[in-house]
Amino acid sequence: MAKYNKVSEAVIRRLPKYYRYLKDMEKNGVQRISSRELSDKMGLTASQIRQDFNCFGGFGQQGYGYNVSELCNEIRKILGLHKNYNVIIAGAGNLGQALANYIGFEREGFYIKAIFDVNPRLIGMSIRGIQIMDIDAMKDFITNNDIQVGVVCVPKDKAQEVTNQMVESGIKSIWNFAPIDVETPDDVAVENVHLSDTLYTLVYKMNEI
């Protein structure tokens, strides 16, 4: 159920960045921060930050600044990171394995339960204790293991098919790394990550400097 109907995509996309910065500050023992200081660190204006936070009811008192650890917790809750999520990865190639190997996800409550592939040489192996299984077993696994997040790391021409299988089995969010925009029904969230987009932005910036 939508709690923050009017929050723009741009604000939503800044939330993870706030969260990252605040977590770092918390870790470094910073207890309180003004929107001015936060804006200096993050390269946003102080007014932008106040506006963003007001979308969620605002978290600070004027002139008094934000309690870093409270603010961090609030944003964690807004993002939904106070809950745990069960995750599967389709595709045990380099990228699928890189994601399976990254322990940072677990720290935020994302538990990778299995990886699926078509390659018989990979099936049966495991990565950090996470089994690589036959992709034919994926739909049953999703149904039986309360999986919320499906990660798509298969080749471009299989990405939509695998996404459909995930959706049919009840997955409610798709994190897609194949270089194509996969489509999902309205009640299934999707993020199509296009790694090359940031590379193109990078060379644009380099050429502009």
Place this chain on the structure above:
Amino acid sequence: MAKYNKVSEAVIRRLPKYYRYLKDMEKNGVQRISSRELSDKMGLTASQIRQDFNCFGGFGQQGYGYNVSELCNEIRKILGLHKNYNVIIAGAGNLGQALANYIGFEREGFYIKAIFDVNPRLIGMSIRGIQIMDIDAMKDFITNNDIQVGVVCVPKDKAQEVTNQMVESGIKSIWNFAPIDVETPDDVAVENVHLSDTLYTLVYKMNEI
């Protein structure tokens, strides 16, 4: 030298998406498209698209639509993708290998010239003909091989150090995948890619549906 001084970050970030959509249309034989049709496909408003294109002088005639392949070429040039770039990757772990294995980059003119790592078991191996070399040889390699783009796929605690080495050797753009914002001098472009940001946005969206 800056050609488009007033172009906002948001517009710059949309350019690669326009490019992707236009390339796909071109490939599918679409010759002409109105800003209305383009907006439907891309989930932007037609007025937004016209505004974006006006930042670069505009590419269409009112009521007549855009020539897909001309527009695609223009955006390719604006992004700087009509040129070739020499690339190195630091870190031959799963992610470094995944990037080295992705042939899509070459199609856009990004040539990976070498991969560097500290692991003696990886040094000397090669991926699609790209050699994995000792990271101690990285600085000399950059200096001698006209490298423009450095990709950082090393662990978080080594990312800034490796970035500094790249910058000292003359690299002008850093594409960083370590989960930390690396810093560069003003004349070196940087994109800090935070994969987990899109995961957090995804679960936010899922919880809002």
